Each structure stands twice: as C-alpha cells, then as structure tokens.
Amino acid sequence: MAKSSSSDAQALIRSLRSAYAATPTKLKIIDLYVVYAITTAVIQIVYMGIVGSFPFNSFLSGILSCVGTAVLAVCLRIQVNKENKEFKDLSPERAFADFVLCNLVLHLVIMNFLG
Amino acid sequence: MLQPLNLNRIHRWGLQSPPASHRLLPCLIQPSMADPSEAKGEGSLRKAFGGVLGVFILLLIGTLAFSIRLFSVIKYESVIHEFDPYFNYRVTQFLTKNGIYDFWNWFDDRTWYPLGRVIGGTVYPGLTLTAGSIWWLLNNLNIPLSVETVCVFTAPIFSANAAWATYLLTKAPPSHQFEVKGTGAGLTAAALLAMVPSYISRSVAGSYDNEAVAIFALIFTFYLYIKTLNTGSLFYATLNALSYFYMVCSWGGYTFIINLIPMHVLLCIVTGRYSSRLYIAYAPLVVLGTLLASLVPVVGFNAVMTSEHFASFLVKCQEVFIILHVVALVYYIKGILSPKMFKVAMTLVVTIGIAVCSAVLAILIALVASSPTKGWSGRSLSLLDPTYASKYIPIIASVSEHQPPTWPSYFMDINVLAFLVPAGIVACFLPLSDASSFVILYIATSVYFSGVMVRLMLVLAPAACIMSGIALSEAFDAFTRSIKFQLPKLFEASPSDAGDTNRGTQDEPTKVDNNTPTEKTETTAKERPSEKHRKKEKKKLEKGKEIKEKGKENTDKVSNKPLNAKKLLVLPLEASAVAILLLLILGAFYVVHCVWAAAEAYSAPSIVLTSHSHDGLHVFDDFREAYAWLKHNTDVDDKVASWWDYGYQTTAMANRTVIVDNNTWNNTHIATVGTAMSSPEKPAWDIFNSLDVKYVLVVFGGLVGYSSDDINKFLWMVRIGGGVFPHIREPDYLRDGQYRIDAHATPTMLNCLMYKLSYYRFVETDGKGFDRVRGTEIGKKHFRLTHFEEVFTTHHWMVRIYKLKSPKNRIRGKSKKKTNPKTTSKINSNKNVKKNPWQ
Numbered sequence: 001m002a003k004s005s006s007s008d009a010q011a012l013i014r015s016l017r018s019a020y021a022a023t024p025t026k027l028k029i030i031d032l033y034v035v036y037a038i039t040t041a042v043i044q045i046v047y048m049g050i051v052g053s054f055p056f057n058s059f060l061s062g063i064l065s066c067v068g069t070a071v072l073a074v075c076l077r078i079q080v081n082k083e084n085k086e087f088k089d090l091s092p093e094r095a096f097a098d099f100v101l102c103n104l105v106l107h108l109v110i111m112n113f114l115g
Numbered sequence: 116m117l118q119p120l121n122l123n124r125i126h127r128w129g130l131q132s133p134p135a136s137h138r139l140l141p142c143l144i145q146p147s148m149a150d151p152s153e154a155k156g157e158g159s160l161r162k163a164f165g166g167v168l169g170v171f172i173l174l175l176i177g178t179l180a181f182s183i184r185l186f187s188v189i190k191y192e193s194v195i196h197e198f199d200p201y202f203n204y205r206v207t208q209f210l211t212k213n214g215i216y217d218f219w220n221w222f223d224d225r226t227w228y229p230l231g232r233v234i235g236g237t238v239y240p241g242l243t244l245t246a247g248s249i250w251w252l253l254n255n256l257n258i259p260l261s262v263e264t265v266c267v268f269t270a271p272i273f274s275a276n277a278a279w280a281t282y283l284l285t286k287a288p289p290s291h292q293f294e295v296k297g298t299g300a301g302l303t304a305a306a307l308l309a310m311v312p313s314y315i316s317r318s319v320a321g322s323y324d325n326e327a328v329a330i331f332a333l334i335f336t337f338y339l340y341i342k343t344l345n346t347g348s349l350f351y352a353t354l355n356a357l358s359y360f361y362m363v364c365s366w367g368g369y370t371f372i373i374n375l376i377p378m379h380v381l382l383c384i385v386t387g388r389y390s391s392r393l394y395i396a397y398a399p400l401v402v403l404g405t406l407l408a409s410l411v412p413v414v415g416f417n418a419v420m421t422s423e424h425f426a427s428f429l430v431k432c433q434e435v436f437i438i439l440h441v442v443a444l445v446y447y448i449k450g451i452l453s454p455k456m457f458k459v460a461m462t463l464v465v466t467i468g469i470a471v472c473s474a475v476l477a478i479l480i481a482l483v484a485s486s487p488t489k490g491w492s493g494r495s496l497s498l499l500d501p502t503y504a505s506k507y508i509p510i511i512a513s514v515s516e517h518q519p520p521t522w523p524s525y526f527m528d529i530n531v532l533a534f535l536v537p538a539g540i541v542a543c544f545l546p547l548s549d550a551s552s553f554v555i556l557y558i559a560t561s562v563y564f565s566g567v568m569v570r571l572m573l574v575l576a577p578a579a580c581i582m583s584g585i586a587l588s589e590a591f592d593a594f595t596r597s598i599k600f601q602l603p604k605l606f607e608a609s610p611s612d613a614g615d616t617n618r619g620t621q622d623e624p625t626k627v628d629n630n631t632p633t634e635k636t637e638t639t640a641k642e643r644p645s646e647k648h649r650k651k652e653k654k655k656l657e658k659g660k661e662i663k664e665k666g667k668e669n670t671d672k673v674s675n676k677p678l679n680a681k682k683l684l685v686l687p688l689e690a691s692a693v694a695i696l697l698l699l700i701l702g703a704f705y706v707v708h709c710v711w712a713a714a715e716a717y718s719a720p721s722i723v724l725t726s727h728s729h730d731g732l733h734v735f736d737d738f739r740e741a742y743a744w745l746k747h748n749t750d751v752d753d754k755v756a757s758w759w760d761y762g763y764q765t766t767a768m769a770n771r772t773v774i775v776d777n778n779t780w781n782n783t784h785i786a787t788v789g790t791a792m793s794s795p796e797k798p799a800w801d802i803f804n805s806l807d808v809k810y811v812l813v814v815f816g817g818l819v820g821y822s823s824d825d826i827n828k829f830l831w832m833v834r835i836g837g838g839v840f841p842h843i844r845e846p847d848y849l850r851d852g853q854y855r856i857d858a859h860a861t862p863t864m865l866n867c868l869m870y871k872l873s874y875y876r877f878v879e880t881d882g883k884g885f886d887r888v889r890g891t892e893i894g895k896k897h898f899r900l901t902h903f904e905e906v907f908t909t910h911h912w913m914v915r916i917y918k919l920k921s922p923k924n925r926i927r928g929k930s931k932k933k934t935n936p937k938t939t940s941k942i943n944s945n946k947n948v949k950k951n952p953w954q
Contacts, residue, residue, distance in 0.1 A: 008459045016460075019451040056416060060409060068402040074443075075349055075399060078391045081449075086347060086392060098349035102399060105353055109406045 030077045034070045043064035061113040068106045072099055123533040165298075172302055173282060177275035180309035183710065184271040184319045187718035193267050193321070196720040198760060198777050200323035201767040203242055204266050206234060210247045211262050218243075219412075225772045227784060228806065236412040241332070241365030242325050245269065270318040270327035277331040277577070278309040284338040285581050287345060287550060304584025310705070312712035313528035313576040319718055326573055329366030334577050335370055336362050337557070340396060341550045347392035347794070349399065356403035363408045363418075371574060373404065375560060377435035379553045385441050388549060394443050401436045413429050520569040527712065528572050531705040532579040541581025542589045545661070558582055590698060594691040600689045722764070722819065735819065738764065741812070741914035744907050746771035749810060756803055757812035758792070758825055758832065759785055765812070774806055782839065789836030792829070792869045793843050799868040803919055811903065811917045817871045817886035817893075818912040829869050830854055835924060857891040865895045868903075872917055875900055877927065880912070 023031075044062050053059050077096035079087050087095075187196070195204050210218040221234040250265045286301035308314065317326040339355035363369040380397045383389060406419035419433075449457055527534055536558065543551040558578035565575040686694075724735040745755065746769045752773045755765055762776020775785050791802040803811065816824035826831075830845070837843040847863040848854070856870065864870060878884040878896040885892050900917075907916040 009463060012456055012459050012463065015452060015456045016448070017440070018648065042582070049498070058407070060416075060419060061406065063403055064406050068399075068406070071398045071402055072349070075352075075395045079347070079349070084391060086390065088513075090348075098353070102353045102403075106403060106406070107651050109410065113406060113410055 024082075027077055027081060030073050030080075034073045034077075037070040037073065041070075055115060057113055057115050061110045061115075065106065065110040068110075069103065072102050072106070075099070075102075080113045130932045153826060164782070169298055169302065173279060173305065176278050176282075176305045176309050179306070180275040180278045181271045183310060183713050184274060184315060186319070186714045187720055188267070188320045190714075190718060191720050191723055191725075193264060194720055194722065195263065195266060196319070196321040196486070196722065197324075198763050200266075200321070202763040202777065203323050203325075204263065205763070206238060207243045207246050207266055207769040208262055209234075209251075210243055211250055215247075225770075226766055226776050227778075227781065228772050229772055230781065230784065232778065232780075236415075238780070239325055239365055239367065239413055241361060241363075242269075242323070242328050244364070245273075245328055246323070257690060266323045267321045269322075270322055273322050273328045273331045274309070274314065274318045276316070277334055278305045280334040280338055281305045281308045281332060281577060281580060281584075284334055285584050285665035286343065287338060287341045297588075298589035300585045302584075303587050304581045307532065307580040307583055307705075308577060310709040310713075311529055311532065311576045311580055312709055312717065313572045315709070315713045316528070316717040317573055321720055325366045326368075329362060329368060330573065330577065330695075332358060332362035332365050333368070333372065333574070337553075338398070339377060343396040344392055344549050344553075347395050349395060352395055352399045353403070355396075356400050356407060358687075359400065359404045360407035360410075363404075363411050363414060368571075368574065369408070369414075371564075372433050375557060376400065377432045378560070378949035380435055380439060380579075382552060382556060383549060384438065386552075388552075389442055389446060390549075391443075393549070394439060398436065399438055401432050405432075434659060456723070463731055509640065517568050519567055519568065520565065520678075524572070525714070526570065529576060529579045530708050531585040531701060535583035535586045536579050538586035538589075539584070542585050543582070554578070554581055559641050570651075587702075591695065594686065594698075596696050597686040597691045598688060598695075600685050735821070735911055735913065736909050737909035737913035739768065740909045741907065741916060742769040744909075745771055745810070745812075745916065748907075751811040754807050755810045755812055756788060756791070756806065756808040758788065758814075758828060760828070761812065761814065771810075774808060782835070786836045790840045790843055792825075792832050793836050793848070793867050795866045796871065796900065800919060809919060809920070810906070811872065813869065813872045813915050814886050815912055815915055817873070817877065818880060820887040821913055822888050824873075824913075825869060826856065826873050826886075827888065832869070855891070856886065856889055856893055858894045860894045870895070871898065871900060872903065872915060875905060876916075877912075 041063055044059070044066065048059050076095055076099040078084060079090055079098075080092050081087075153228060160542040206218070209221065212525060213221075219235045219238075222231055223234045226232050246262075246266050246269045249269065250260065250262055253265070255259050276690070283307035284301075285304040286298055295475045314330060316322075317324060320331070333836065336355060336358040339351055339358050343351040343355055358371070359372060362372060376397065380393060383393055405418050408414050448460060452460065515553055524761060538557055540558065543555050558575070561571070561575040565572040570768045571676075682760045720736050726733045726735070742765065745765070749755075751770070752772065754774065755769070759775040759777055759779055762773045762778075763769055765773050766776065775781075775788050787802060787806070789800040794802070814821075814824045815826065816822055817826070830848070833843055833845050833848055837845055846852075848861060848867070850859050850861050850864075856864065856874075874884065874886075874893050875898070877886075877893060883892050884896045902920050903917040904920055906918045907913065908914075
C-alpha cells in the first residue's frame with residue numbers, strides 16, 4: 001500500500017512538473033513573483049513569532065501587503081492567461097493597467113497603516 | 116406571410132441581448148410593420164430615444180426621493196430631529212470650525228463627566244466627513260450655507276443617490292445572457308426605493324444620522340461587487356474595496372456586507388459555480404477591505420480579530436478567503452493534470468488535509484471556547500439569539516429600536532412590496548446566475564435580521580425594492596408583450612373580441628406544440644377577468660396578487676423553453692389590459708401610502724411637538740426652551756445631570772457638560788445616575804455632589820399628556836441601577852407587581868428623587884394633581900424638597916430643572932436655640948460628637 005502510494009506520489013509529481021513546464025514564460029514569471037511574496041509573508045510571520053506582535057498594525061500591514069500583492073498578481077495571471085475563455089476580449093494592457101492601479105491603492109493604504 | 120415575420124420581429128426584440136448596455140424600455144413602443152432593412156436604423160433611433168427617456172426618468176426619481184423627505188421642513192422648520200443627530204451635528208460643527216486634524220484627535224471633556232470621551236476613536240466619521248466636505252465645497256464656491264442647513268439636507272440628497280445606485284444594481288444582474296432583467300426593472304426598483312417608508316423614516320430632512328449615507332454606500336458596494344462578478348475586471352474590484360471603505364466609515368452595519376459576501380462566495384463554490392471572476396471579485400476585496408477597515412479608528416483591529424485572543428484570529432471572511440484559494444488551486448491543478456493523475460492527487464491531498472485541518476480546528480475551538488462570549492460582542496449575539504439582550508444586557512434591551520418588529524410594522528414600512536417580494540424571488544431563479552443568487556441571499560438574510568430588530572428593517576428595504584422591481588417589470592413585460600403581439604392583428608382584422616385573437620394565436624405554426632397549455636391559461640385567464648369584474652369593487656389588492664401569480668406562471672412557461680424556439684405565451688387582450696390597469700392601481704396605492712407615511716408618521720422632529728385642539732394648533736417647544744434657559748442662566752462649566760436620552764441634545768443645544776449621554780458606553784456610570792434617581796433625596800444629593808453636578812433635569816409629561824417622559828422610563832432606571840448597585844431592588848417600587856404613582860404606590864416609590872422632582876408643586880396646577888399620562892391622581896401631593904431647589908419649569912411643565920442646594924454652613928459656638936440648663940449640658944456633651952450637617 002505504501003509503495004503504491006509513494007509510486008503514485010512520484011508519478012503525480014512528475015506529471016505536475018511536465019504539465020507546469022508547458023506554461024508560457026510570462027506566466028511563470030508571475031508565478032515566481034507570487035512565490036516571492038508568499039515567502040516574504042512567511043518570513044514576517046516567523047519574525048513575529050520570535051519577537052512578538054507589537055506594534056500590531058505594522059505587522060498587519062506588512063503581512064497584508066505581501067498577501068495583497070500575491071493576490072493581485074494571481075488576478076493578473078488569470079486575466080492574462082490565454083487559455084482562459086472568459087477573458088479573451090480583455091487586452092493584456094488593460095489587465096496590467098488594472099493591476100497597477102490596484103497595487104497603487106493597496107500600497108497607499110499600507111503606507112498609511114504602517115505607522 | 117406577414118405573421119411569421121411579426122414573430123421574428125418580436126422574437127428579436129424581446130429576447131436578444133443588445134450589444135450596448137442600454138436597453139430599450141420594454142414594450143412601451145409599438146413595433147412598426149416595416150421590413151427588416153429599415154429596422155436597424157429605427158432600432159438605433161429607438162434605442163437612443165429610450166436612453167434619453169431613461170436618463171430623464173432617473174432624474175425625476177432623484178427629485179422624487181429628495182422632495183418626499185421635505186415634509187418636516189415644510190410642516191415644522193429646518194431643524195435637526197431626535198437625539199442622535201444632535202451629536203452628529205455637534206461633531207460636524209467642531210469639524211468645520213477646527214479642521215480635520217483636531218477632529219481626528221478630539222477628546223471631548225464636556226460629556227461623560229468626569230470620564231470624557233475620545234470622539235476621534237469612537238465615532239464613525241463617514242457622515243461628518245461627508246457633510247463637512249459638502250459644506251467646505253459650497254463655502255469655497257461662495258454659497259454660504261450654514262452647517263445646520265447642510266446637515267439637515269444631507270439625508271435627502273443621499274437618498275436620491277441611493278435610488279440611482281439601486282437602479283444600477285438591479286440593472287446589472289445578468290444583462291449579457293438573458294434580457295429577463297434590465298433597465299425596466301432597474302427603474303422600477305429605483306422608483307420603489309425613492310418612496311419606501313422604511314428608508315424615509317431614517318432619512319427625512321433633519322434626520323442627520325449614519326444610516327442616511329450608509330444605505331447609499333451599502334447599495335453602491337453591492338452594485339460594484341456584482342459588476343466585478345459579471346465583468347471580472349480588477350478596476351471594479353478596486354472601486355468595490357473603496358466603496359466598502361466608505362461604508363465602514365459610515366455605519367456599524369458594515370459587518371453585514373463583510374458577512375454576506377463571503378456567504379455568497381461559499382454558496383457559489385458549493386453549488387459548483389466557481390469561476391475565475393469569483394476569485395477576482397472576492398480575493399482583492401478581502402485584502403484591501405481588511406486593510407481599509409482597520410484604518411478607521413472605531414473598527415481598528417476588530418476587522419481582523421473577533422476576540423481578545425490573537426490566535427483565534429480568523430474572522431469569517433478570512434476563512435472563506437482560505438477556502439477560496441484552496442478551491443482555486445484545485446481547479447487550476449485539475450486544468451493542467453490528466454484525470455487519472457488528478458484522482459491520485461485528490462486522494463493524497465485529502466488524507467493529509469483532513470489530518471491537518473482537524474488539528475487546527477481543535478486548537479481553534481479550544482481557544483474560542485475559553486473566552487466567555489465565544490468571541491462575539493453583545494449586540495451581535497443578540498442578533499443571533501434574540502432573547503440574549505433581555506436576559507443579560509438591560510441597556511440594549513431598553514432601546515426601543517432594538518425590539519423585534521410587529522407584523523403591522525412590515526406593512527407599514529414596506530407596504531405593497533411585502534407580497535411582491537416572493538414573486539421577485541421566483542423571477543430571480545429563472546435563470547439563476549451568480550448575481551441573482553446574491554440578491555436572493557441578500558433578501559433572505561435581511562428578512563431574518565429585520566425580524567430580530569426593528570432598526571434593521573432599513574437593511575431589508577433595498578432588497579425588497581429590488582425584488583419587487585424585478586417582479587413588477589416581469590409582469591409588465593408579459594402583459595405588454597401580449598398586447599403588442601395582438602394589437603396589430605386587431606387593427607388588421609375586424610375590430611373583434613377575444614375570440615378572434617384566440618383563433619389568431621392558434622393559427623401560429625410555431626405555437627402548435629403549445630396548444631394545450633395555451634388553451635388552459637387562456638381559459639383560466641378568461642375566467643379570471645369576469646371574476647375580477649365582479650369582485651373589483653371589493654378587494655383590489657388581492658387581485659393584484661392573483662395577477663402577479665399569473666404573470667409568474669407565464670414567465671415560468673416562457674423561460675422554460677429553449678432560447679431559439681421561444682414561444683410566446685400570449686394572454687387574451689382584455690386580460691392583459693385589465694391586468695396592467697390593476698398593476699397601475701397597485702402602484703397608486705403604494706404611492707399614496709408612502710406619501711401619507713412620510714407626511715404623518717415619519718416627519719416629526721420630536722424636539723418640537725404639536726397637537727391639534729379645538730382652538731387651533733398648539734406647539735410645544737419646551738425642550739428648546741429649557742436648553743436655551745440653561746445656556747443663558749448657568750455657568751459654562753456647570754454640570755447637568757439627566758437621564759441619558761437627553762445627553763446629546765444638552766451638549767449640542769445648551770452647551771453644558773453632561774454626566775451620561777446617548778452613547779451609553781459606560782454602563783456603571785449610567786447605573787450611578789439611575790441609582791441617584793431612584794434613591795431618596797439625601798443619598799441622591801450625595802451621589803450627585805460626588806459627581807460635581809450642579810443642575811438636574813427631568814422630563815415630565817403629566818400636565819400635557821406627553822408619554823415619553825422620565826416617569827415612564829423610570830423602571831428602566833431602576834433596572835439598570837439595580838444591575839450594578841444591588842440595594843436598588845425593582846420589587847420595592849412595584850405594588851403587587853404593578854407600577855403605580857398614585858396613593859397605592861410603595862413608600863420607596865413615593866420618596867424617590869424622580870417622583871419628587873417630577874411632581875413637586877404639581878398639585879398647584881389643578882388642585883388635585885391629576886397626571887394625564889398615568890391617568891390617576893398622584894400619591895404624595897404636598898411635600899417639600901430639602902436638598903434641591905427648583906430653578907426652572909418650562910411653559911407646559913415638560914422640562915423641569917433643579918439646582919443642588921449647597922450644604923449648610925457649619926455653626927461653631929453656641930447653638931441657635933435657647934434652652935434650659937438641663938438640656939444645655941446635654942447639648943454641650945453632644946458637641947464633642949461630630950454632627951451630621953444634614954440631619
């Protein structure tokens with residue numbers, strides 16, 4: 001049982017890798033950015049675990065800025081992905097402009113909340 | 116053959132979705148008999164005409180919403196109503212005088228003496244900032260309106276905005292799939308919202324309260340959410356977050372939004388309607404919304420945490436956020452893997468996931484269960500368990516707005532909409548889309564919450580208007596379509612009766628399949644008109660309901676057919692005409708009721724009272740008289756004690772420091788005042804003296820029959836005081852469980868401060884001391900006050916102001932009375948013991 005499940009797991013990982021390698025480079029860059037943002041968030045949580053959560057507003061704004069940019073990058077990826085039928089009439093420039101606008105608002109709020 | 120062409124024309128008109136977002140107002144204009152090549156040019160002209168007509172109608176709806184709220188200004192004067200608006204007015208005055216930085220950091224020391232109140236951190240700034248910026252803008256344009264005028268008229272302006280937002284919200288639902296809803300439904304919903312009494316009650320001119328702008332923000336936020344859901348554009352998601360921020364600034368009811376939207380997302384996921392647009396609509400809103408909500412000082416970290424424990428960190432919207440990400444990941448992986456591999460992945464993930472989730476859940480439950488209220492605040496708990504407040508928190512239970520509503524209040528507040536709503540709900544199911552499911556969820560939750568608290572009927576009003584707008588629009592659609600379809604035939608053939616049109620409809624080749632259902636509805640339709648003609652004089656409203664059910668059936672049958680072979684189920688001509696007439700009469704009843712409610716029921720400013728008697732109109736302006744007396748005859752730093760109802764008005768109009776006010780944030784302080792009012796004179800004097808009080812204010816309605824006076828509220832004072840100070844017991848004031856102030860009242864009642872201050876010298880008015888509100892003569896008629904002196908009583912004895920007597924001077928040396936030597940020695944020996952100056 002364990003052997004079959006481990007071999008299943010290996011087959012799974014292999015197929016995931018091969019399927020992911022097929023995605024275009026642009027999307028992979030966005031995915032990399034998302035991973036970077038999440039890692040930064042994790043580092044901040046670990047730091048808070050060590051040092052304590054005072055001042056809480058700074059901690060919140062730091063975490064939420066990482067999560068926020070990750071979410072927005074995922075939204076951009078959804079809109080730019082050519083395989084998505086729902087967004088075929090949305091030009092990538094418009095998607096990127098929306099992304100920039102939303103990031104501006106997000107970072108303005110973060111700057112204000114950072115204290 | 117002309118007939119199939121007709122069908123095509125109507126087919127294309129009624130059922131296609133237009134490329135532009137403007138939709139021609141349905142069925143108001145007859146299709147011409149021209150051939151298709153001219154139809155395009157005519158179609159665009161008609162579309163333009165329809166667009167202009169729509170804009171004009173919207174302007175009229177805005178004007179209607181504004182003007183129906185002006186009754187109080189016309190009947191009384193441009194004055195701020197009630198209690199809470201006076202506080203908002205005072206804060207706005209401060210803002211306009213001192214600027215935004217001072218406002219943001221304001222610590223108010225003229226209320227809750229000696230505690231003070233941090234205004235910057237405990238007030239929802241949206242309303243004051245809105246009115247302040249309108250005032251600033253107008254003054255910079257050299258239109259010198261006073262702050263009071265701006266405050267009075269803010270609510271009607273924003274109700275016009277709310278009506279336009281309702282138009283947008285009702286128009287937005289799936290406009291690119293079916294033309295079931297559209298501009299017609301939007302206009303109807305907007306017109307209904309402009310007049311609905313429930314909204315009027317909280318937004319008349321002069322009711323300068325949070326809900327005036329908050330309802331507009333609520334509807335606008337929902338509109339932007341639906342728009343994002345439909346278009347999947349990140350731009351609208353940003354606007355949605357900003358609009359949510361405005362809502363958080365304005366009202367505590369923002370929790371409704373931040374709980375409803377995750378519920379809807381969950382519903383979409385569970386019913387298998389997950390799409391990437393859902394992710395774009397929800398995920399940025401959570402992140403941006405949480406951040407923006409934390410910016411508002413009143414909310415602060417409550418946006419993220421619901422209890423003191425940091426670990427129970429997840430609010431509902433964040434939990435759904437996580438669930439949404441899991442679902443998104445699952446869909447993504449499903450997209451890139453083959454089905455077999457996907458199954459393997461699922462089994463692996465499920466086994467690991469269940470183990471992790473149960474561990475996390477166990478920790479969470481343990482932490483939340485260890486806090487006494489399980490992480491909810493008192494008010495929210497009372498929403499879930501309506502009996503909670505009456506058992507544990509008497510202050511929340513005593514506010515009349517927090518009581519559950521009665522059935523008649525539904526018909527008073529939303530009138531006709533109450534039975535149009537179910538028809539609208541059914542119409543939303545055909546077809547069910549993301550947006551329709553959202554509106555259905557909105558109305559379901561708001562109906563539940565309005566059943567718990569009367570104040571929340573306000574949240575029900577927009578949902579009811581949207582549903583009713585959809586229902587009415589559908590009904591009109593069905594009827595006018597039948598008329599439109601049959602009218603040309605009527606003009607071509609002989610001026611005939613229903614029989615001819617029956618034959619005409621049955622001749623249609625495309626309608627052959629539906630002969631039986633057609634006949635059935637036609638026969639039933641024919642029976643109904645004759646019944647109606649008989650019963651017409653008796654019950655018009657019920658007939659309107661039958662018509663609506665029939666309309667509903669028809670839309671059922673119409674929408675069940677496939678799109679390309681849509682058969683028009685046509686009613687006989689007279690039935691449709693009669694039905695339209697009855698719908699219009701229904702609308703007329705609604706309008707009449709709304710105008711009556713606005714004029715008679717909801718326009719009273721409650722600071723000025725009027726009564727009609729045989730010699731004309733009496734105006735009771737006692738409150739303002741009392742506050743003006745206080746303002747002119749006392750020192751600026753004198754403290755005034757009264758029950759908390761009048762705190763805001765006293766600080767705003769009399770400009771004196773008060774002990775407790777309507778914010779009711781400190782229960783012990785209120786209980787102290789309540790205890791003082793319930794105690795005899797000496798202990799009450801002690802309590803008030805310890806609070807540096809100089810004047811005591813009571814409201815008394817016994818002379819004129821004003822029933823919201825302090826004697827009627829007295830039992831609440833006893834309950835709240837007794838909740839903190841156990842020596843005040845409610846049964847002491849009741850005789851056999853009954854609350855009375857006549858000769859059979861208990862001695863505790865007859866000796867308490869409230870009784871004495873209310874009825875002091877009352878017997879001088881008519882010789883017998885007959886209290887018009889309680890309907891009896893008072894118990895103790897002739898008495899003196901030892902520790903208080905009366906300084907002012909208003910014209911109708913409605914407000915009475917007393918001053919605390921300063922303590923007597925201590926007398927050293929010989930006592931005043933001349934006594935014989937025997938008693939003198941006794942007095943001399945007593946001099947060594949400290950004498951209480953008050954006994």
